[in-house]
Amino acid sequence: MEKLIAGERYRLLGSFPRPVAEGLRARLLARGVPVHLETPFGGLPEAYLGTYTGDVSLYVPEALLGVAEAVLSEEAE
Numbered sequence: 001m002e003k004l005i006a007g008e009r010y011r012l013l014g015s016f017p018r019p020v021a022e023g024l025r026a027r028l029l030a031r032g033v034p035v036h037l038e039t040p041f042g043g044l045p046e047a048y049l050g051t052y053t054g055d056v057s058l059y060v061p062e063a064l065l066g067v068a069e070a071v072l073s074e075e076a077e
């Protein structure tokens with residue numbers, strides 16, 4: 001699945017429980033990989049949702065998908 005974000009093509013890295021997704025997001029950002037985190041509630045701000053801890057989707061730029069997948073494989077080891 002892909003999205004166009006700010007004129008750049010992003011690909012779905014996966015869906016994860018929010019706490020896991022936040023950890024992955026931090027590791028990806030530390031490696032210079034931008035991350036778009038999306039809840040199932042569309043454009044509603046977090047303030048209206050409370051602290052949503054269910055599954056969220058992580059999208060990364062298509063050009064950096066390989067780097068992001070390498071980070072995921074490190075997590076599995």
